[in-house]
Amino acid sequence: MQKAIFYPEMNLSELKKEYDQILARYQEFLQAGLQLDMSRGKPSPEQLDLASGMVDAVAHTDSFIVENGSDVRNYGNLDGIAEAKKLFSELLEVPVENVAVCGNSSVNLIYDQISQAMSHGICNSTPWQKLDQVKFLCPVPGYDRHFAICEYFGIEMIPVPLHDDGPDMELVKNLVESDESIKGIWCVPKYSNPTGITYSDAVVHAFASLKPKAEDFRIFWDYAYCVHDWYDERAKLLNIFTTCKQYGNEDLVYIFISTSKISLSGSGISAVAASDKNLADIKQRLQVQRLGFDRVNQLRHVRFFRNVEGIYAHMQKHRALMAPKFEIVFTFLDQELKSRGIIAYHKPKGGYFVSVNTLDGCAKRVYQLCKEAGVILTAPGATFPYGKDEKDANLRLAPSYPTPEELEKAMELFCLCVRLASLEKLLAAKGYSIKQESLSG
Numbered sequence: 244m245q246k247a248i249f250y251p252e253m254n255l256s257e258l259k260k261e262y263d264q265i266l267a268r269y270q271e272f273l274q275a276g277l278q279l280d281m282s283r284g285k286p287s288p289e290q291l292d293l294a295s296g297m298v299d300a301v302a303h304t305d306s307f308i309v310e311n312g313s314d315v316r317n318y319g320n321l322d323g324i325a326e327a328k329k330l331f332s333e334l335l336e337v338p339v340e341n342v343a344v345c346g347n348s349s350v351n352l353i354y355d356q357i358s359q360a361m362s363h364g365i366c367n368s369t370p371w372q373k374l375d376q377v378k379f380l381c382p383v384p385g386y387d388r389h390f391a392i393c394e395y396f397g398i399e400m401i402p403v404p405l406h407d408d409g410p411d412m413e414l415v416k417n418l419v420e421s422d423e424s425i426k427g428i429w430c431v432p433k434y435s436n437p438t439g440i441t442y443s444d445a446v447v448h449a450f451a452s453l454k455p456k457a458e459d460f461r462i463f464w465d466y467a468y469c470v471h472d473w474y475d476e477r478a479k480l481l482n483i484f485t486t487c488k489q490y491g492n493e494d495l496v497y498i499f500i501s502t503s504k505i506s507l508s509g510s511g512i513s514a515v516a517a518s519d520k521n522l523a524d525i526k527q528r529l530q531v532q533r534l535g536f537d538r539v540n541q542l543r544h545v546r547f548f549r550n551v552e553g554i555y556a557h558m559q560k561h562r563a564l565m566a567p568k569f570e571i572v573f574t575f576l577d578q579e580l581k582s583r584g585i586i587a588y589h590k591p592k593g594g595y596f597v598s599v600n601t602l603d604g605c606a607k608r609v610y611q612l613c614k615e616a617g618v619i620l621t622a623p624g625a626t627f628p629y630g631k632d633e634k635d636a637n638l639r640l641a642p643s644y645p646t647p648e649e650l651e652k653a654m655e656l657f658c659l660c661v662r663l664a665s666l667e668k669l670l671a672a673k674g675y676s677i678k679q680e681s682l683s684g
């Protein structure tokens with residue numbers, strides 16, 4: 244392969260020549276009529292097929308009676324059946340009495356937690372809605388749903404840089420320990436959405452040893468990608484629950500998890516793990532909110548996976564589908580873009596996303612160019628509070644849903660679009676302006 248030329252070092256005539264060549268290739272894509280949505284991290288149909296057996300893991304001829312003698316077809320076990328609690332307790336390495344198993348969505352569980360804090364406070368604190376100001380720290384880039392929940396409840400979001408080993412903990416500590424209006428922080432600690440980084444032991448210790456100014460400050464530890472390892476080298480995350488305990492800080496954290504990206508996205512089961520005090524507080528809400536969750540589905544999950552080893556074995560099948568897709572993305576990014584000095588990215592070992600930083604001011608343009616050629620990416624800015632990426636540089640790639648063939652096409656197009664947008668920027672910097680408008684005519 245010919246060695247790629249570093250774009251920032253090109254002179255004006257080289258840039259112009261390169262631009263004309265890339266534009267011609269892009270125009271071929273415009274004719275091709277591609278149609279692909281890569282905006283969300285959805286499992287592919289093949290991944291869902293892996294858990295199809297879940298649907299009849301509880302047949303009508305089977306027993307519906309669970310460990311405590313209760314019939315799962317009826318109401319009962321408000322905080323989940325014992326068998327499912329045991330499964331999550333082993334997965335999270337948290338005592339079974341500190342786990343509640345709930346419905347199909349962890350986002351729902353998180354939303355309810357914020358809603359409860361707004362209306363009733365946390366463990367008898369002043370309801371947040373009665374306070375003049377409630378703020379959350381938001382490591383960026385981050386998960387758009389977390390930010391949407393804050394925005395919905397009028398919680399002010401403060402961006403905090405997310406490094407390769409976790410959030411900037413010096414800043415987090417300074418803010419949390421000095422400002423009583425800061426009530427929480429969003430964390431996706433393993434294979435973070437979107438950068439794919441995993442928090443280091445030092446970062447987990449820094450979290451667990453925080454001394455927040457607000458007694459009702461909580462860490463929202465969203466462990467969505469707990470078992471989503473696509474390589475032999477697995478990211479190892481220190482147990483936040485036991486680390487908090489070591490510092491006498493067990494009330495500091497809520498851990499959320501679901502099987503949405505393990506079993507069936509819309510029909511999984513979720514869980515929350517928390518200290519005795521926090522869990523009692525959560526159960527006060529649950530007692531009013533519901534008569535029970537879908538226990539038949541909880542039983543399906545237990546019968547299908549049997550135990551934690553069953554979950555790990557199942558994730559190996561996901562790995563066989565996901566790893567080649569991540570490799571496609573890495574190959575394109577490295578060969579087409581990194582070698583030309585026009586992107587920076589972290590290579591995740593698992594999770595669902597690859598987060599790419601373009602040259603400043605190029606992300607929206609790349610999104611527009613991809614869209615016009617038929618590939619929809621996550622909207623630029625979505626990974627930042629209020630949709631505002633000041634640098635206009637971050638784009639999230641979600642490689643799970645397309646087939647490998649579709650993904651190759653999409654990545655080819657993505658790389659062309661990043662090259663075009665970068666060339667437009669570099670040409671403009673040299674005083675040669677190209678009209679930044681639709682190239683589709």
Ligand SMILES: Cc1ncc(COP(=O)(O)O)c(C=O)c1O
Pocket residue numbers: 284347348349350351386431436465467500501502503508513
């Ligand atoms: C960080 C994170 N949390 C939660 C979810 C969704 O979880 P659930 O389907 O359980 O609501 C996702 C899905 O993309 C996610 O990336």
